[in-house]
Amino acid sequence: MKCLDPAEMYAYLEEELTDKKKADVKSHLASCRKCRQSLKKKQRMLEAVKKIPRFKTPRGFVNQIMSKIEPVKPSPSEWFKAGAAAAIFITVVSLLFFAFSKQGLADFSVNSFQSAMNLSQEALVTSIKFLKFFYALIHMFFQLIGLILKSVLSVTPVISTEIQIFSIFFGILTAVTVILSLKQKYILGDKR
Amino acid sequence: MIEDKVLVKKTIKGDDKSFEMIVKKYENTIINYIGQTIRNYNLALEFTQEVFLKAYKALHTFNPKYSFKTWLFKIASNHIIDHWRKKKIEYISIDHPIKENEGYAPPQIESNEMIAPQRLELRELGKKIEQALSLLPPRLRELFVCRHINDLSYQEIAEIKNLPVGTVKNRVFQAKELLRTHLEEKL
Numbered sequence: 001m002k003c004l005d006p007a008e009m010y011a012y013l014e015e016e017l018t019d020k021k022k023a024d025v026k027s028h029l030a031s032c033r034k035c036r037q038s039l040k041k042k043q044r045m046l047e048a049v050k051k052i053p054r055f056k057t058p059r060g061f062v063n064q065i066m067s068k069i070e071p072v073k074p075s076p077s078e079w080f081k082a083g084a085a086a087a088i089f090i091t092v093v094s095l096l097f098f099a100f101s102k103q104g105l106a107d108f109s110v111n112s113f114q115s116a117m118n119l120s121q122e123a124l125v126t127s128i129k130f131l132k133f134f135y136a137l138i139h140m141f142f143q144l145i146g147l148i149l150k151s152v153l154s155v156t157p158v159i160s161t162e163i164q165i166f167s168i169f170f171g172i173l174t175a176v177t178v179i180l181s182l183k184q185k186y187i188l189g190d191k192r
Numbered sequence: 193m194i195e196d197k198v199l200v201k202k203t204i205k206g207d208d209k210s211f212e213m214i215v216k217k218y219e220n221t222i223i224n225y226i227g228q229t230i231r232n233y234n235l236a237l238e239f240t241q242e243v244f245l246k247a248y249k250a251l252h253t254f255n256p257k258y259s260f261k262t263w264l265f266k267i268a269s270n271h272i273i274d275h276w277r278k279k280k281i282e283y284i285s286i287d288h289p290i291k292e293n294e295g296y297a298p299p300q301i302e303s304n305e306m307i308a309p310q311r312l313e314l315r316e317l318g319k320k321i322e323q324a325l326s327l328l329p330p331r332l333r334e335l336f337v338c339r340h341i342n343d344l345s346y347q348e349i350a351e352i353k354n355l356p357v358g359t360v361k362n363r364v365f366q367a368k369e370l371l372r373t374h375l376e377e378k379l
Contacts, residue, residue: 006368044317045368045375046340048318051318051321052321052325052341053318054224055227055228055233055236057219057220058237061241065244065245068245069211070249
């Protein structure tokens with residue numbers, strides 16, 4: 001085997017050679033003083049590199065950084081995602097509402113929904129008087145909105161106005177919750 | 193120890209303590225990489241801080257399929273390149289043949305430093321190597337630091353620098369040979 005080239009020597013020292021090549025190099029080194037000396041120099045240099053004084057951060061460096069970090073700002077795409085999610089949600093709720101209000105398919109759901117409402121009403125009625133008063137106010141508010149909706153949309157719904165309004169109200173409430181949670185999660189980075 | 197990817201995920205969710213753990217884990221690795229490459233402690237300290245702040249802001253762009261360490265080094269490397277650009281220090285392209293000291297004004301080394309005893313202790317030799325490192329062209333020095341001081345693999349360096357592994361190996365080899373030439377009489 002001819003003498004080793006410098007690249008081979010470094011590869012040998014850094015254990016980058018295949019087993020076969022490594023064996024060849026070893027066997028050559030055993031018989032070639034010149035290569036052994038040259039390898040020794042390279043090895044010495046690489047070992048000395050490890051002794052170079054390290055750069056280190058001063059004490060309190062981490063705190064310095066932590067005091068400078070700011071909440072992650074929203075990127076336009078995140079706003080877009082949050083808006084799109086809310087828009088889709090409201091659209092789906094609205095579509096379901098109108099579909100259920102015009103078709104017979106809605107009857108079963110409406111009855112169940114009404115039963116649930118009745119239970120809720122009873123629970124409310126038997127609860128604190130304040131809640132009764134509050135409910136009455138909401139009821140009046142629903143009636144009013146219902147009248148406005150009826151006149152504007154000319155819809156003759158199968159289900160009662162209260163339920164319709166409650167659905168819309170619930171839909172909007174959920175959409176707002178979704179937006180707020182998305183904002184918390186992706187936009188403000190849930191900064192504490 | 194908690195995995196980097198988990199810490200990143202928690203940080204994105206708003207857990208700043210996780211980011212603190214990331215900084216603690218990598219602060220000395222990054223300052224050593226930047227410092228050994230640009231050979232200036234104060235600047236290295238400033239850059240390291242900027243690298244972590246930059247990383248924090250860009251955490252949501254980190255792809256957990258890849259290594260976080262490599263990603264962080266990439267930010268640091270880009271910071272160094274910006275610094276060289278601002279200082280108008282030329283950096284070499286992949287195909288450009290490298291000449292000794294190209295694009296870099298080496299610091300003056302006192303003449304008595306050049307006359308070294310025959311056999312230096314490793315630590316002493318380390319000091320000499322530190323000086324000789326300053327004589328390397330910046331781009332070669334950066335790759336050498338990554339490989340032999342920060343102990344990154346050739347593959348990792350290739351990812352950080354967006355270079356083929358073969359090119360990285362070749363450049364690191366050139367750096368070692370230049371370094372050896374500078375130190376020849378001291379080894």
